[in-house]
Amino acid sequence: MTDLELLRACQRNDPRAQTAFYQRFKGRLMGLCRRYARSQAEAEDMFQEGFIRIFQQIHTLEQPDRMLPWMKRVMVNSAINAYHKNQKQRAETDRLDDQYAAAVSYATDDHRETLARLSADEISALVQELPDGYRMIFNLHVVDGYNHPEIAELLGISEGTSKSQLVRAKSALREKLKQIGIVRYEHS
Template sequence: MTEIDLLRACQQHDVRAQTALYNLYKTRLMGLCRRYARSQPEAEDMFHEGFIRIFQQLHTLEQSEKLLPWMKRVMVNTAINVYHKNHKQQAETDLDDAWMHASDDHLDTLSRLSNYELLELIEQLPDGYRLVFNLYVIDGYNHVQIAEMLQIAEGTSKSQLARAKNLLKQKLKTLGIYSYEEH
């Protein structure tokens, strides 16, 4: 079954096609949820809620080549909704650290770690830092987009990214990684 056939069958509520779609993308989408969640149970809740939304909104998707990016977007939005639901809007972070600009030194450092080690480090970040870090570094959103999605100031997004990177650097030092290659 091609991806377009799978999409069309799912849109017609074919249970076998929905199961096939779920099995095809469950590992990738669960990995995305794990990056955003504080714990495995929270990731599982996020994942299941996201898949419910995917199946509820699948009828709106017309182009099969956009299926995976669309599903990822639904999962990211679900993660953000879970964040908002579980944490009432916190007071915005002071912008004292906003002068620190994001750099690409994280790329070399991250490549030295296993996915599991990286996930553990990211999971330990405070909620706002973890969300901004994932959205910016891993999913490629810019600060304007992040600010809009999280309903925070753009400067807060920049500040939280800088603080997240500093916390990660401190955690990396405990693992014996002290130097970072500049790109």
């Protein structure tokens, strides 16, 4: 079945098509959830919640060529919902630490050369080690392309908090890179 045929069958609530649809897209969408989750179990919960929403709302999808971006957006929203549920000290996240912010370089250089030396799994593992807020904002901004106003709205934080958390995430990643012996960065 083509993606379009599969989509239309799912919109008719065909159970076999739903199973095939799930099998076709589970790897890609689970990978997205893993980027945002603290653990495999949390990723599986996000994924399950996201797929439930996809099947509940699939009848609203009118443009088949937008199917994959739409499903990714549903999964990102599932990750954001999990983030909100698990966030225990939200007030602290919204407070800027001026001393720390002053000490951190606001460099926006893309360290492609550095990252090229690491495998995707190694990079993913480093990002997974970041604190929840850093990891969430890093993934939203760097990996999924959201801007700071969008992130602020999605997470219910200020734009400044989004920016500072991204700076802190980058700084933490630089420290992790130093720990594994990568200390020179090529600027592009």
